[in-house]
Amino acid sequence: MASYASKQLLSIAIIFFCALGHLTSAQIVTLEVKEGNSTCIKAELVARFSVAYNTTNGTRTVTFPFPGNATVGNRSSCGGTELPPLLAASFGDGHALILRFSINGSQYRVESLALEYNLNDSSIFPNSSSPSLVTVKTDSAGILAQINTTYRCESSWPVSLGGGSGNASGNASVTFSNMRLQAYMLGSDLSRNETVCTADQSVTTVAPKTSPVTPAPVPTVPGNPERGNYNVTNNNGTICLMAYMGLQLNLTYPSSVQNKTVQEVVNLQPNQTKSSGSCEVSNATLQLRDDRTNLTFSFTLNTTSNKYHLSGISITATWPDMKEPFSASNGSLDYLRGTLGRSYLCSAEQTLVVDQTFAINTFHLQVQPFGVNGGQFEAAEECQLDEDNMLIPIIVGAALAGLVLIVLIAYLIGRKRSHAGYQTI
Incomplete structure (x- = not known):
């Protein structure tokens, strides 16, 4: 017995x-857009969604994976004279992940990333008080690669989605990992030449494979930056914005010495950086300056929902090797989403993509742009990446x-x- x-x-x-093993393993989803027998877009990726929605008992946040049975829908297209290439992958009861691509010279990018989710699907959204189809999107997905190369990013990184349409305001994010993606393909297989994401470059000492046509060599990545305390004070001398974070600047610019485009990753030094800015009811700015760089973060507060986010980043730089002063800006970002009266905390490394030439890597970040009392951070809301870890x-x-x-x-x-x-x- x-x-x-x-x-x-x-x-x-x-x-x-x-x-x-089933619970802890990630499922790679393969998607392919074809025109006749030719493949124009192919993606292999892992994704997990996080969505906040209204219930009869208040707001609830759910997370759910991008399933392996997702299918490429009829909306997908290789594009044409007036239409951009589009990958629309449908799954579940009325949900879809949509990637729209564009090309600029020798590079292609995900121009916009959208998630459609159906709040009538009670298996994912139980007790939803706003049954409807909601669409949330972002124009700053941070996916950029050289033509005829595969975009590769093994690291996990979150993308915030906002601007909801439907009967419920969207508040969602998608976390990608193990991604290999290519648009404007020449054949049916992903290219062996790869454009490697910044996050992967910062965690490996092995030079990643790049396309022979890539104009920028892989930069030397420094160690993690030192965290700095950056505060903004009102006219009465009280602190109205607080930030404690390590920042790493990733710039691509024409070099006067090498006579070609180079990519450089530099840590911002807190002991050489001065902070200033302004605080208003629904807008706040944090300006960081040293001898050669001027960096500005713009935050916006939705006074109706009491939610804030990082809505804009701009930079001007005059580094010794630059042919001319560097500048970049983006005023339609949707990063670092938090609630009024609370701080936003993310211990994991994040990459905030501004445009094709500039991105910021943040380390052990905590920020509160509104509702600061007594010069202390309020209770923290952790980022989705920390929760996933x-x-x-x-x-x-x-x-x-x-x-x-x-x-x-x-x-x-x-x-x-x-x-x-x-x-x-």
Whole structure:
């Protein structure tokens, strides 16, 4: 009988570990857009969505994966004279992930990224009080590559989505990882030449593969930057905006010495940086300056929803190797979303893409642009990337605890059955 119980225990353990592997493993989804027998867009990626929606008991946030059975819909197109290439992948009960591409000279990019989700789908959105189809999007997905190369990004990075349409205001994000994507393809297979994302470049010392036509060489990436305290004060001397973060600037510009386009990654030094700015009811700015760089962050508060976000970044720089002063700006960003009266916290590295020539890597960031009291950060709302990084340890811990419980129950059952075979006659 004990042997039988042992076999049962082994079977349970095998099933349990298979289920654990299913919970913790990521599923790569493959998508392909064709025109006749020719492939024009191909993507292999892992994605997880986070959506906040209204219920009868208040606001609730759910996360759900991009499933492996997602299909390329009829809206997808290789583009034409007036239409850009479009990848629309449908899944579940009325949900879709949509990528619209554009080309500029020798580079292509994801011009806009959108998520459509159906709040009538009770399996994902239980007790929704706003049944409707909502569309959220962003024009700053940060996916940019050289023509005839594959965009590769193994790292996990979140993209905030806003500007909801429908009966409910959108507040969502998508976290990508293990991405290999190419548009404007010449053949049916992804190119072996790759444009590697900034996040992957910053976590590896091995020079990534790049296309022979890539004008910018892989930059030397410094170590993690030192965190700096950057505050803005009102006219009465009280602090109205607080930021504690490490910043890394990633610029692409024409070099006067090398006579070609170069990419340089530089850490912002807090002891050489001065902070200033302004605070208004629904707008706040943080300006950081050193001898050669002027960097401005613009935050916007929605006074109706009491939600704020980083809406704009601009930079001017005069570095020694630049042929001419560098400038870049984007006033339609949607990063660092938080709630009035709370700070935004993200310990994980994030990449804030401004345009094709400029991005900022943030490290151990905490910021509060509105509702500061007493010069102290309020309770923090953690970014989705931090929550995702904590998910696997929690699952593994719960799984191990469950396995110990199963082993104990199986052992007790086995002992009870073995003693039952030796009853007194």
